[in-house]
Amino acid sequence: MTRPRFSVVIPTRNAAVTLEATLKTCIEQDFEDYEIVVSDNGDTTATQERIEGINSPRIRRVRPDRTLAMQENWEFAVEQAQGEFILVLGSDDGLMLHSLRELDRLLRKLDTKLLRWDAVCYNWPNLPVQEHAAPNTLLLPLKQVGYYHPIRSRDSRQVMLDVVNGKISYAELPTVYVSVVHRSLFDALRKRTGKVFHSDCPDVYSGFALAHLVRKYWTVDAPLSISALSGASNGVAVLYLKNQSNIARDFSTLNQSRKTGRDWPAWIPDLPIFSSYSAESFHCAKAALFPNDTEMQVDRQQLVRLAMSEYRSADETEWQMLREVVRKSTADDAALLAWFDAEYGGKSLVTCPPAPLHQLKRYGGPYMQLDAAEFGVKDVWEAALLCEKVLGYHRDGINAHVHQEQIASPSSVSVAAGTASPGPVAVDTPRDGVYQQETEAMLLKSLAGKVTRKTFIDVGAEKGSFARELLELGFDGVLFEPFSAHLPVLEELVSHTRSKVFPFAIDATDHEGRLHIATDEAGQPLDYFHSLQAAPSATLFHHDEGVPVICRSLESLAQEGVIAPEVGVLKIDTEGNDLRVLQGMGVVRAEVLMCEYVTPQLYPDWSCSFPDALMAAARAMGYEHCIAVSRFDEHEVVELDPVHFVDGQWGNLIFTSAAILHSARIDVEKIRACRQEHHVKLCFREHLELFQKEDMIQDQARQLHEKEAVIRQLADALENLQTELGAKHAKIAELKDKVTLLKEKNENLRMKR
The missing domain is CATH 3.40.50.150 (Vaccinia Virus protein VP39)
Incomplete structure (x- = not known):
């Protein structure tokens, strides 16, 4: 049997309301050599009925023999894929009309096994209203250099460190949601660790794991899929609604069912925020793939800062809860705990508010933000049609080239x-x-x-x-x-x-x-x-x-x-x-x-x-x-x-x-x-990078000196306490001697009487 060029894999659970539009974006591709694999992990027959209603021979529905946690369902889903290259979509995400045709061309052009891209972002109309995410909106990346979309080579290690230390978004990683992956890379992960995914957040974990496998990876600043948020999204339920929904409770219950006790690392703030889940995914990847790599470390002080600024407390009571949760995560490091108390101990929500949200312009800059409702859009399929009307990539193709300094042609x-x-x-x-x-x-x-x-x-x-x-x-x-x-x-x-x-x-x-x-x-x-x-x-x-x-x-x-x-x-x-x-x-x-x-x-x-x-x-x-x-x-x-x-x-x-x-x-x-x-x-750039690394090393050295100073202060305090304790012990011994003398005098007096 000849392998299809692509497998579009859709792990889903009880999301039939959005799945039909997602599948339509996958079926309406100007490309022939691919399959669509839907892993139906639901509790009802709704997904099966939607697939049967579509009646496409490309769709292959698979179903696990029991209800799985998200990580397990993803593992099961990608195991069913037969294609040479594998894409993973959420059941509310979508492909753009040009996706598979252009991916095939770019993969042949670059001769690569891993390609990441910038995705269009779409918020479904049923997205719960959020301060930073309006329902039925569309965000299109328009990043171009000289009238073409650049293809860049990214250094995997640097991206991993920048992500886990909050310098860039985890979306810069080659996660399976915004990357096409050769099946041999998944095979390599299984060979080394027994499976592909190891974290409660399989998408973020996949970015760290795949980046670790390759020294560099290609990324194209052009949209090749639509990453969507809806009322059925696990991410929305956990991160945006702070675990306060039935979907979040279901997510948590299924995660608990696959392990004994919660294995969330105590040093990571147990909060529904991107920073914590990125750190947890990095921790899982490090434990599974590069446990002895001493250079790949989380800056815990920076993680604390991110947690305190990212979490959006509704009132002072919630902020106090935030402070206690983050403080608890520092308990294993006396110097870090002392720093936290000095930094946040006397603060309140008024004096330490969350970081302001980034406000995107509606037009201009590297993105275009549209009110999709103004164009009659109701789902991700209609969002894909609107993208084509605006961008024309299905009609014209993507003008994408490797970004490099001018060379003679x-x-x-x-x-x-x-x-x-x-x-x-x-x-x-x-x-x-x-x-x-x-x-x-x-x-x-x-x-x-x-x-x-x-x-x-x-x-x-x-x-x-x-x-x-x-x-x-x-x-x-x-x-x-x-x-x-x-x-x-x-x-x-x-x-x-x-x-x-x-x-x-x-x-x-x-x-x-x-x-x-x-x-x-x-x-x-x-x-x-x-x-x-x-x-x-x-x-x-x-x-x-x-x-x-x-x-x-x-x-x-x-x-x-x-x-x-x-x-x-x-x-x-x-x-x-x-x-x-x-x-x-x-x-x-x-x-x-x-x-x-x-x-x-x-x-x-x-x-x-x-x-x-x-x-x-x-x-x-x-x-x-x-x-x-x-x-x-x-x-x-x-x-x-x-x-x-x-x-x-x-x-x-x-x-x-x-x-x-x-x-x-x-x-x-x-x-x-x-x-x-x-x-x-390039030499000049590397020279500057060396200076930056030297500054970073010096900054880390200063932080170590600060920690050493705190440790010395704690040691001095301990020594003083020990001195005071010694004096008190001596006083107690003296008092005991006096008590003994008094007892003897009392006894002598009693005998004389």
Whole structure:
């Protein structure tokens, strides 16, 4: 059975009143390859009846054998999903009309397993009236940079710390409510902890857990779903209504039923507020996934401040209750308790009111806030229709690109004529499947415009990302790719052209070899890292399996007439075997030659791709000049002769003649200068971040000094008490002696009488 591309999973309990509109947003998608899984955890047949009334073959209703708590129902629901990627919706949430089609495109563009987005927020008409959440309102994110929605890479650890310490909202995490997740990530969580979700708030917990699994994740500042609040929401019942509703009581009762006693950590204020539930979810994630990570800690003083400012007390009595609950959470830390008493002990609701609510403008800024009732909207389906009328993303698609500093793009360079176009260098858009190598693609296209032979050889073509660039320039090529899963994509790419695809692995000699298949942590094959050279030391992938492949040398292929001995461009990317390809070239030559290199710190097993050896081989073949594109983390540097390497880098080496480099010099220098500017800005940003971290460390040191001072004061007080107690003990002993003497005198007097 072929997996669907997507599973839209909807865990629900007694929410049939909103579920029908939610399902309609899922059914009306301009996309075919998906399923809808509804986990019916309700007490009645209402959900079943609504689903039967809709009568869609896409919907698969599943039902647990007993009533489950929210966390358990989510666990059960995602276990039923069969799709490659999984989305989770609340039973009052919705998809936008463009959601699945655009998600599929963005996932292929970014080649990622985790993608987060900004959601539209919708308040149903039945939402209980709140000070900060009006019923039947719609909030649309309009975040754009230069007329496009930016796609950004987020540092997972930093986001986790910023969320749990109140610097940013938990919505910035890749939670399952606003993210699409490859099933292998869920499998990895189950493998490590036995299940996906571990907290009473599975959505917030999922954000911490998924962020921990990936060092960085992509987030797009464009809406791809609708996060809604309604009278049936658990979050509304618990957080907005302060547990004062039947839904909240049901939520609490079911949570209690799945465990003995309440396991809420005593150091987290037991309050219905976002800060407390974020801290509890972080605590659960840390206990399950990274218990020994000493850097990932909650700033408890900050948590106390957040609790005292976030909770909205109705009167002085409720504020006094708030203070006692928060104070109780500090009881295990004498210094923190002393600080709390000094900070809040003499305060009242009048002197310590909650933080003012953020007031959004109705129009303007990064959001648009609409009164949905003015447009006749009554539910999340009609909200999705209104979003399309306002935004037009179903009609036009989402204009979303990776946000980066300005870099030269092929559109700003006249490749054929060899002259740079006037005006500023345009911002390049990322290319599908190039895997962060957009700069190499631009350089290759610029140089390709100067070669005399409009032919190319692509060794290790993978899915043909570089070949596609050259085919668009009118080149004819021969593509070699031994990983069978990529061959249908390549065959489709070269169809209707004179180019050809061969399933050979290219090596120094002709022989039968073994291709080591790269898999992720869950054992799923990756799109790349498959190599003739095993890499047992690698940490990003595993070479546990291998398949037999036919290995050919370029020299023998030229002798047989499969390839021409002279071509315009030869691109080599064999994941650790590039030097052996060069050693088997024989008489084959290219006007432009590109090889991928790695350094020993990254892949010590791939010595056939170390840069010095590749440079020496290219020089021996007569190549006069080298352009090196080198990367380290987010940094990227372009160098022309001479080039330098630092252990820990990876990148590509582009070799060519003096004549071709001279004719393309303006374009190459423009690309190099733009990358250099980006590199300098990134260094400056990191320099500022180091200063900020130093300030944070110094602030933490000051806090420690303050705690030490409090501890010293407490120690001095204790010493004084002990001194006083000693004096009192001595006084008591003295009194006892006097009592004894008096007793003796009394006894003597009695005897004399």
